[in-house]
Amino acid sequence: MAQGQDEAGRDSVADRIAEEALIVDVGAYEGPLDLLLTLSRTQKVDLRKISILELARQYLAFVEQAKRLRLELAADYLVMAAWLAFLKSRLLLPPDSADEGPTGEELAAHLAFQLERLEAMRNVAARLMARDQLGRDIFARGITQDVTRVRRVTYTATLLDLMQGYARIRTRDDFRPFVMDRDNLMTMEQALDRMRHLIGFAGEWTDIASYLPPEWDHDPVRRRTATAAHFAASLELAKEGRIEIRQGDTFAPIHIRKRLPRDV
């Protein structure tokens, strides 16, 4: 820290002001590399000839000062500081022949390369944005004409399609998927549905046969299934306690009537 201040002391006032501005604007830097690039400009030399050692000192001084001013520095600034401190020691100490890792010079050269590359990218980015741009300096056709797409459809069929089609029609009647034929079957559920609605009106003893729907009354097959369904339904209703059933004799007509509340 002391060293950094000593150096700053020797610099011009303008440089000191610039350095203070750096601190205040810490939020304006896009990371440590950006800050290093800005610091390197104070050396006023070609980036290729930059003193990395000097740059490392400047950076470490910056971080020290930021700490003193209690500025929140993001972790990557501190990581860079640690790395630069390591680099500084490598550059200052005589090379250790037993050390396998890269030399301080190699690391410094790479950092110089990174800075030079970042600056180069910034320069070409500026050159790119300064070019004539479409919609700003260069213009495309204003009145555009859509290409109309004419859709022409051709239909195809093969002889096989034709023959299969014909075969399909001619053999249609031969097959019918197996299904239970339920047209002439009345279920107990159907009869129960009907009777629940009708039973409210059955105050008097009525022949169960009179409950059959008329359309089920003529065909003997339909009449038989309807009768069975209605009988089963009336047993169900009797079990629920909603009707009473009576039959005078074997094979005599079966009568039902609504079960009155007083009977309960």
Next chain:
Amino acid sequence: MAEQERMVEAILFATAEPVTLPQLAGRMPHGCDPAAALALVRKRFAGRGVHLVRVGEAWAFRTAPDLGFLMSHEIVETRKLSRAAIETLAIVAYHQPATRAEIEEIRGVSVSRGTLDQLIELDWIRLGRRRMTPGRPVTFIVTQHFLDHFGLESARDLPGLKELRAAGLLDSRPQPGTEVEDADQAGQNDLFEDDA
């Protein structure tokens, strides 16, 4: 003036609407003569692929009318014929001449006008002689184009039901009453005799 011509070209090219003379004058530097420049541009583009045309009081570049065909892009799409159309076509081919009522009877469903129209448009069926029955209904027969398309010498080359079955196209188990099939065959031949 050459420079003004370039300006007129650029303005008329890039502007989204036709541009009037006062608008041109307003956009070009002071002292320009847009009318004269326009006249030169018009001459320069005469006979080119795009022309300078007057649209009411304004000017615009437009495609030369004879090149309008370049602005449409034809897409040929191949689709499979619908099942209804194939069945109708098959019935006409096997039973020709067939009336619409006959086709409907065989298919078991009504035949839409559109299906017949489509087949006629494809030049696969055409109107045959009217049937000499009450109402004199029109009949449909297949065309030469149909025979060419399906690679047939004549409609009689179409395989019969027996052959279809032999070829595995009718993988139905043979029904007990196969006489029906023979009757079909006979009926079909009758119809073809008519046609011959």
Next chain:
Amino acid sequence: MAEQERMVEAILFATAEPVTLPQLAGRMPHGCDPAAALALVRKRFAGRGVHLVRVGEAWAFRTAPDLGFLMSHEIVETRKLSRAAIETLAIVAYHQPATRAEIEEIRGVSVSRGTLDQLIELDWIRLGRRRMTPGRPVTFIVTQHFLDHFGLESARDLPGLKELRAAGLLDSRPQPGTEVEDADQAGQNDLFEDDA
């Protein structure tokens, strides 16, 4: 050929988008030579207010840059790009195909998702082939629309590209003491070679 020249003019005048040679061929009648016609059209419009420019593999008419001042009406206001977005764009353009990690390495900060999204939305960068390195990271490359927007015939015409390459600033130089990824370098050179 004069007729084909007219056709090329008409087709390219009708659209704001660059049109490729195959697209031209597809729309012109069979047997036309759009490449030859294009060369003639380019010559004809050289130095005019509107000229023919090459955009990657496609061609378009554009107003001459020196006449941009006439077009203040037509300027499309665009959102100002952030410094991060501009730098990211430049890195993708000069280092393409570039992975996110490479962009971050060069800028020294992480790339926010929004920056790449914005550039993709502008249709200036798009995904390239995955890098054949562990993790198979996606790469980014610039689009035809990028070339069109910045008036570049191809990515090789990027300003300063040759100097940067000569200075070795486009090499992917690994941090000393880390593993070298040879495949990276090969992939990148391939793309620019492809382009040549």
